[in-house]
Amino acid sequence: MRVSGLAERTGVPVATIKYYLRERLLHPGTPRSRTQADYDESHVDRIRLVRALTDVGGLDLAAARRVLETIEDPELERLGVLGAAQRSLLGPEYVDVDDEEDDASPAPDSRARRWAAARGWRVHPRDPVLDRLDRAWEACDTAGIGLDAARLDAYADAAERVAEIDVDSVPSEPHDALRQVVLGTVLVDPVLAALRRLAQQHVAVGRAQG
Amino acid sequence: MRVSGLAERTGVPVATIKYYLRERLLHPGTPRSRTQADYDESHVDRIRLVRALTDVGGLDLAAARRVLETIEDPELERLGVLGAAQRSLLGPEYVDVDDEEDDASPAPDSRARRWAAARGWRVHPRDPVLDRLDRAWEACDTAGIGLDAARLDAYADAAERVAEIDVDSVPSEPHDALRQVVLGTVLVDPVLAALRRLAQQHVAVGRAQG
Numbered sequence: 001m002r003v004s005g006l007a008e009r010t011g012v013p014v015a016t017i018k019y020y021l022r023e024r025l026l027h028p029g030t031p032r033s034r035t036q037a038d039y040d041e042s043h044v045d046r047i048r049l050v051r052a053l054t055d056v057g058g059l060d061l062a063a064a065r066r067v068l069e070t071i072e073d074p075e076l077e078r079l080g081v082l083g084a085a086q087r088s089l090l091g092p093e094y095v096d097v098d099d100e101e102d103d104a105s106p107a108p109d110s111r112a113r114r115w116a117a118a119r120g121w122r123v124h125p126r127d128p129v130l131d132r133l134d135r136a137w138e139a140c141d142t143a144g145i146g147l148d149a150a151r152l153d154a155y156a157d158a159a160e161r162v163a164e165i166d167v168d169s170v171p172s173e174p175h176d177a178l179r180q181v182v183l184g185t186v187l188v189d190p191v192l193a194a195l196r197r198l199a200q201q202h203v204a205v206g207r208a209q210g
Numbered sequence: 211m212r213v214s215g216l217a218e219r220t221g222v223p224v225a226t227i228k229y230y231l232r233e234r235l236l237h238p239g240t241p242r243s244r245t246q247a248d249y250d251e252s253h254v255d256r257i258r259l260v261r262a263l264t265d266v267g268g269l270d271l272a273a274a275r276r277v278l279e280t281i282e283d284p285e286l287e288r289l290g291v292l293g294a295a296q297r298s299l300l301g302p303e304y305v306d307v308d309d310e311e312d313d314a315s316p317a318p319d320s321r322a323r324r325w326a327a328a329r330g331w332r333v334h335p336r337d338p339v340l341d342r343l344d345r346a347w348e349a350c351d352t353a354g355i356g357l358d359a360a361r362l363d364a365y366a367d368a369a370e371r372v373a374e375i376d377v378d379s380v381p382s383e384p385h386d387a388l389r390q391v392v393l394g395t396v397l398v399d400p401v402l403a404a405l406r407r408l409a410q411q412h413v414a415v416g417r418a419q420g
Contacts, residue, residue, distance in 0.1 A: 045352075052349035058268065112404075121412040133404035139262035140401065142255075143393040147401065151375060155398070156405050158371040163409035165364045167417060169356065183353040185407065188365070191350065191357065192406070193399050194322075194343035195366050199373035200395075202331040207377060 003029075006039045010047045017047065025050050025065055049183075057186040067186065071179045110134045115149055119156060162192065213239075216249045220257045227257065235260050235275055259393075267396040277396065281389045320344045325359055329366060372402065 007014045020026040026046050029037030053064040107125045112133040116123055123130065140147040166184060170177045217224045230236040236256050239247030263274040317335045322343040326333055333340065350357040376394060380387045 048352045052352045056346050056349035116408060121408055122415045123408050123411045127408070127411070129404050129407045133401065133408070136266050136397070136400040136404055139266035140394075140397050142258045142262045143397055145390065145394050145397060146379065147398070151379065152401070152405075154375045155372060155402060156409065158368040158375075159402060159405035159409040160413065161368040161371070162365060162406050163413040165361060165368075166406070166410055167413045169361065180355065181410075184350075184355050185410075187346065187350050187353055187355060188357070189403050189406075190346040191343065191362070192365060192369060192402070194339050194346055195362075195369035196372050196376070196399070196402070197339045197395065198326060198331055198333050198337070198343070199366065199369040200376055200391075201333045201337070203370065203373040203377045205332040 001039050002036065003039065006043055006047065009044050010051070012047055012051065020047065020050060023061060023065065025061065025068065053183075053186055056190050058190070059186060067182055071175070071182050112137060115152060118149075119153065121156075211249050212246065213249065216253055216257065219254050220261070222257055222261065230257065230260060233271060233275070235271065235278065263393075263396055266400050268400070269396060277392055281385070281392050322347060325362060328359075329363065331366075 001009070003014055003017055006012075006017055010017075017026065021028065026043060029039040029043065032038050049068070050064055053059045053067060054061065057064075059067065110130065112130045113125055116130065116133075117125075137147060137152070166181075166188070169184070170180050211219070213224055213227055216222075216227055220227075227236065231238065236253060239249040239253065242248050259278070260274055263269045263277060264271065267274075269277065320340065322340045323335055326340065326343075327335075347357060347362070376391075376398070379394070380390050
């Protein structure tokens with residue numbers, strides 16, 4: 001199909017599709033003439049995936065491209081699947097936690113790290129997700145939300161339950177696994193956020209009715 | 211203090227603070243001369259809250275203003291706290307679920323609504339969060355993430371646990387309650403997202419070691 005057909009199938013404007021092509025978020029079609037190309041179902045799927053990552057997952061186009069490049073990385077085997085997934089999601093400023101030079105410097109310390117250690121979670125002390133947790137925790141302090149270690153532990157119990165479902169649903173083949181972990185991390189977060197709001201209502205109604 | 215002092219205390223540039231003042235995200239200082247004003251701790255707190263909502267909570271400035279206006283709304287008592295919270299977070303396109311005219315039209319139907327009804331969740335069938343869940347669920351389908359009703363139910367179990375913690379931590383005074391619910395909804399999501407990623411690592415390490 002032509003680019004106009006692609007726009008019709010996906011509901012994405014031609015100008016946006018051309019932008020995706022220029023930015024290499026979308027693979028080129030088969031050339032038909034000097035100015036035209038043919039597109040197929042693989043292009044439809046890819047455009048829908050880009051829209052899912054940006055509209056629902058809330059990624060900007062640079063992050064979406066990093067995610068898509070990661071799930072297509074033929075070098076994947078040498079990285080752990082989770083490491084590669086988190087690398088792609090954390091962005092270019094990501095510090096390689098396995099880097100030996102870094103390991104020579106003293107391990108960082110923070111409230112999130114002390115909390116995770118006290119809980120017995122096996123996570124790398126240099127993991128930048130711990131820094132994200134520190135920032136998010138501090139933002140709660142700023143807003144006067146009483147998020148003490150006990151409440152964080154209660155949330156962590158629920159997070160472990162979610163993580164068990166996540167990990168159980170990962171297929172064994174490494175490329176499928178990476179795709180599942182990366183896309184699942186981005187796209188299941190909005191599902192969980194919606195479920196949390198609906199569950200709040202359900203629980204609140206239950207409490208109000210005794 | 212002057213606006214420069216405010217910038218120093220908060221780490222937010224003077225130009226940004228002036229923008230917040232123009233956009234009424236920040237209340238005016240006490241006039242000191244025709245071109246100068248005095249600011250106090252309430253301004254420091256407010257700027258930090260705006261930054262928490264935008265940097266950590268990921269809200270744009272329009273959404274942050276809606277959230278801040280909601281938690282300061284003196285009309286609050288006539289709205290339910292959760293209704294007001296979700297109203298502020300869903301944006302201006304929000305459909306009032308309690309509107310009688312809407313109730314005359316047939317109740318909408320969707321996969322998320324059928325799933326929530328089957329689960330026995332007491333949520334309003336017109337709740338726009340159900341539409342968000344439909345969109346998020348569809349994005350997972352698009353990406354090939356096998357999110358069937360069983361897996362969604364398992365996530366919902368975890369969401370109920372989170373919601374119980376959320377609801378238990380809401381104070382009884384309505385304005386404090388609204389503040390806690392609105393800010394907690396925005397600012398605890400990033401905490402939960404970080405916990406999910408850390409728990410994934412912890413669970414994956416546990417599985418790998420048998």
